[in-house]
Amino acid sequence: MTKKVEGITRAKYSIEQFMNSESIVDVSISHDDESILFGSDKTGVYNAYATNKNGELSQQLSHSTSDAIFPVTFFPEDKRFLYESDRGGNEITHLFLQDENGQSKDLTPGEQEKVMFQGWSADKKSFFYQSNKRDNRFMDLYEMDIEAFTSSMLFQNNEGYQIASISPDKSFLALHKPITANNSDMYIFSPSTGIEHVSPHDGDTQYTPVAFDKESNYLYFLTDEANEFLHLKRIHVTSKTVETVAKEEWNILTAKFSPNHSYLLYLVNNNSKIELKMMDTMSGEYVEIPDLPDGQISGVTISKSEKLMVFLLNSSSSPSNLYVYDFSKKKLQCLTDTLNPEIEQSDLVEAKVVHYSSFDGLTIPAIYYEPHLEDGEKAPALVWVHGGPGGQSMVNYNPVFQYLANHGYAILAVNNRGSSGYGKTFFKAADLKHGEVDLADCIEAKKYLTATGRIDENRIGIIGGSYGGYMTLAALAFQPEAFKVGVDIFGVSNWERTLKNIPSWWEAVRDVLYKKLGNPYTATEYIRSISPLFHAENITKPLIVLQGANDPRVLKVESDEIVESVKKNGVPVEYIVFEDEGHGFTKRENRITGYRAIKKFLDRYL
Structure with missing residues (x-):
């Protein structure tokens, strides 16, 4: 079916054609920089896939025909990976391990246990996750080793804190406490001193912790203190001195460090468009990505070697595609073409x-x-x-x-x-x-x-x-x-x-x-x-x-x-x-x- 508009013949497409475009989510890079893990609904249900860094040899890793599978991360030294999945959309998400032979194991099998992956430990011998298995109202913090897959509780959450970040040396835990939708507080917990309130204030102000620095000396956080928009600051965990790191004309949504802390990355909500800012932590200079197409960035991940960065980018007329950027070559490559080939983007x-x-x-x-x-x-x-x-x-x-x-x-x-x-x-x-x-x-x-x-x-x-x-x-x-x-x-x-x-x-x-x-x-x-x-x-x-x-x-x-x-x-x-x-x-x-x-x-x- 076609329609002629302003001298141009434009095709009409069915809902099947639109839905047969591929949706990509959740990216991770393997320890050797060779494989990129991502989620895709190519089969009609979200599953885990992997491709090499050139976008070739793509393969389906999981084969669910019912519940969606969302990959989380490769393991630090091999091609095993973690993924999250619930049952029929009930949001009681479990954390699964899939080995290199394609066999899966539920690591958090409690029937009513909801789990969220938190991150890897600095030595990569364990990972952190949140679970409500003790009290279904609150998320506690656990650490699970990757040899025996046994877990231990690191923080019992009795007051409804949101667990934001763990310092690399595991000495500190950053906590967020919403008061209203416009007002929140920030705390630092350490096993030795307990919970310390580090954002005393009057009136409506947001304080949201996001990341610790490599030496575990500073906690980076977002705040709209004395400002309409969220900007990025950091507080010294012992002296409590505060300094501004980055301020934009719009909200800074989140911030994180690359694996070796060579880069500080943050996302800006610029008038309903998401932009990436990347700062060299040694020089303080911003790093530009050449030939970056116009669009919205998500899922930004830098490899363990810090040689590669992968991310998703979409625009109003194009679904998300997978990109890889080589820092040394300053080369950006798009690995996918997710729009159904039956549809002309024009x-x-x-x-x-x-x-x-x-x-x-x-x-x-x-x-x-x-x-x-x-x-x-x-x-x-x-x-x-x-x-x-x-x-x-x-x-x-x-x-x-x-x-x-x-x-x-x-x-x-x-x-x-x-x-x-x-x-x-x-x-x-x-x-x-x-x-x-x-x-x-x-x-x-x-x-x-x-x-x-x-x-x-x-x-x-x-x-x-x-x-x-x-x-x-x-x-x-x-x-x-x-x-x-x-x-x-x-x-x-x-x-x-x-x-x-x-x-x-x-x-x-x-x-x-x-x-x-x-x-x-x-x-x-x-x-x-x-x-x-x-x-x-x-x-x-x-x-x-x-x-x-x-x-x-x-x-x-x-x-x-x-x-x-x-x-x-x-x-x-x-x-x-x-x-x-x-x-x-x-x-x-x-x-x-x-x-x-x-x-x-x-x-x-x-």
Whole structure:
């Protein structure tokens, strides 16, 4: 199927073609610099793969046909590797070892034990991981040797700290303690002196530890102290003197050292685009990567020898590809071509960052995907709302956006107030006002779309996942004439139930969520006032709902009940449940089914 636009014939592609592009995640480099480990959904389910540093001899290492496998790291001296996997999207992640013969072993077999890999010890004879097997509310820190695979607890976490970093000499442990979404504290633990508070402050300020230096003298941390954005500082662990390491005009998201600490790397969220900054720790000079394509970087990993760096890079019209950079040759090479060869990239649309004024004059950033249109043609449009609360839409490749744009729908991914990435004032501007001011920002997005002259103002819908799914339901319930249709992807309908039933391992941030959204035990009336389920009689526009049966964050009952309630209104409602998915759909077959249904629904009602 083709369409001629401005003299150019552009092909129309099926959802199968878009989903048959490869998705790559999670990279690691072997001890000898010869192999690169990564995750891919090439078979339809995420599995572990490896390729050599020239992108040749790629081979599949794991062969799951059900649960997603996400590789974590090669072993320090051989080609064994660790991977994480859960069951059906339940988020109870275990840590597995796969040997060089392809045999796997669950290293953390507790049925309800959730585990997160933390990192390798300096001598590479053991690794650290977090586990909630002692108390399902809190993550303790363990060390496991790689000879007998026996583990011992290094830190018992009784106060809901987030374990951030371990010093190379194992003398210190950096801890993070959220107070609210806008305020947090930082601590240093040592077995000899216990826990020490190292970020005393007044008011809302973030302190997030990220890494220790090679000598275990300094702790590097992110803070927005006296600033709208997070910058990088370091504190001496004994003298407690503090100095600034790096400051940008946007948030620094994270920072880490290369294996031998020759480089300090950090990522900057530059107006919804992720940029890499790399500093030579000896000279303090920044290292530039020549011929780096425009796009967003993730998964940055430097090899043990520090001769190679691998990373993933995507753009709004290209899925993530695997790159390797040779420091000595100053050579950058792309090892993959993940876009389905049946799709011409020129047929896709380039997203652009736009801004519009909201109801009170506040400037709202957004990412705009406009379909290829003939002169005078006006398209239907969708306002997309990200997850969270507090998430952010980025200039990423999104196959659903491209699929819908390819079939004539414009997408405006709104970063409403309360979104991260635009300073702490913007981030907290929707606290205890969710479903109100943030929803108003989404409704004001219609004015931007109409003002382009390219959008049919009578055909604008709203779509989102998780918190964005909640915003979809909120729009239909609280502003029932604002949008023509709603697409709810595992969205919250009843905050009272969701906030009372957050996963046990979220205990450390339970109060943070309550302070942001409202306490379901003490502010029941308010919580119900912002919950669409209690106002479902107002929903009069067509609705489609997608839900994973194993979702531990937004329980299936949230979608069950809103669907049943809206059906009573005589409103067209479609409901799709995936029995083997959780909070997000990892299996290609399910994504195809779900996104095809969304387009069919939009074609019918929008």
